[in-house]
Amino acid sequence: MTDAHAIAGVPMKWVGPLRISGNVATTETHVPLATYESPLWPSVGRGAKVSMLAPDGIVATLVDERMTRSVLVEARDAQTAYAAAQNIHARTEELREVVRGCSRFAELIGIRHEITANLLFVRFEFSTGDASGHNMATLASDALLGHLLETVPGISYGSISGNYCTDKKATAINGILGRGKNVVTELLVPREVVTDVLHTTAAKVAELNIRKNLLGTLLAGGIRSANAHFANMLLGFYLATGQDAANIVEGSQGITMAEDRDGDLYFSCTLPNLIVGSVGNGKGLGFVETNLTRLGCRAERETGANARRLAVIAAATVLCGELSLLAAQTNPGELMQAHVRLERDHKTAKVGA
Incomplete structure (x- = not known):
């Protein structure tokens, strides 16, 4: 048994x-x-x-030190994805408040993005206190993603994780930006x-x-x-x-x-x-x-x-x-x-x- x-x-x-x-x-x-x-x-x-x-x-x-999670959203086209990315960066302080509302220890400290075709990858970076922060970053990103889908025009859900994080994979981005x-x-x-x-x-x-x-x-x-x-x-x-x-x-x-x-x-x-x-x-x-x-x-x-x-x-x-x-x-x-x-x-x- x-x-x-x-x-x-x-x-x-x-x-x-x-x-x-x-x-x-x-x-x-x-x-x-x-x-x-x-x-x-x-x-x-x-x-x-x-x-x-x-x-x-x-x-x-x-x-x-930072823990990351990237979300994936879909836009009508690259131009719409670019406008959405600019919108997201302009609202960093607002997004920080979203994170504070769902975690005592997570703090949004950075946002990066990448556009491929009509897809927008958004990499959120957090401080996570004494925890390694995997779950904390995912929870915060889930709240952020929901908020963005409600408030940013022209985008729809792709995935809670778009592999631009990057978690448990050998990538150049983690070596460059850190995780x-x-x-x-x-x-x-x-x-x-x-x-x-x-x-x-x-x-x-x-x-x-x-x-x-x-x-x-x-x-x-x-x-x-x-x-x-x-x-x-x-x-x-x-x-x-x-x-x-x-x-x-x-x-x-x-x-x-x-x-x-x-x-x-x-x-x-x-x-x-x-x-x-x-x-x-x-x-x-x-x-x-x-x-x-x-x-x-x-x-x-x-x-x-x-x-x-x-x-x-x-x-x-x-x-x-x-x-x-x-x-x-x-x-x-x-x-x-x-x-x-x-x-x-x-x-x-x-x-x-």
Whole structure:
């Protein structure tokens, strides 16, 4: 018999601590990662160790935050769609009041549009407090759409979601305009730490980043993305903290930078689409509440501050895993040896030898 309320158990460990500073939080914290890929724990742990040995740790800068939903309306022709778009933009303050009437925490902060043939796509951008904001943005957009259909001439219903948002899909627009939290993380690793902990050099990491992450991704046709494995850390962090795991699709779009600065390694990860929330759906499970509390993301703070803290911790976790993997890949055989040692049991290894 199937239990509709069964909980899938994914192995979870806390790794760290890692050191973070920046415009949101200054903290040292362990981080939880739920994953079946067991080498991820020691890999992120090595990056965390590096952060503790760097003078400023990981400097995390939150650049922007917004949740989006796009609605689709149909007009008689492109000219009518254009007139409707101008009408909508001219009434931004009125539309803000519509949003305030249906939510305590949602605030309309931007409107963008795109016209194709006689179709008008309208992308609404909201601040959503401590929630990731999917449902909040949809609820507000539904109210906005109803209001527009009643008050803007020449348009009719198309869809509550027109894929111009864009939710859980890898697109250029999210990388350009942002969806969720836009966080930049930076770490300056002293030469001796690069050598002793990462077993490589700044020059090797910088060269590999160009060849693998930048050129390799370009050849593969990546969409505004150049990184080794952001998705691994994001999935582990998302599952451990009650996030909508499908958001790693756009969340793993991001860019890794590495520079050799006279033997020291400058390393940076930019995540423009980091969708996290400290409240909302998925947070009611006991282990999630425990994890968020331990991360300091359930404290009494101004609205939105806990979600911002969670975002910079997630972004710093991504940097730790990204740095460790790239360092390993500068050395022949290191990555595979780690997987064999950590993932294959002795019996399987013996049979396959």
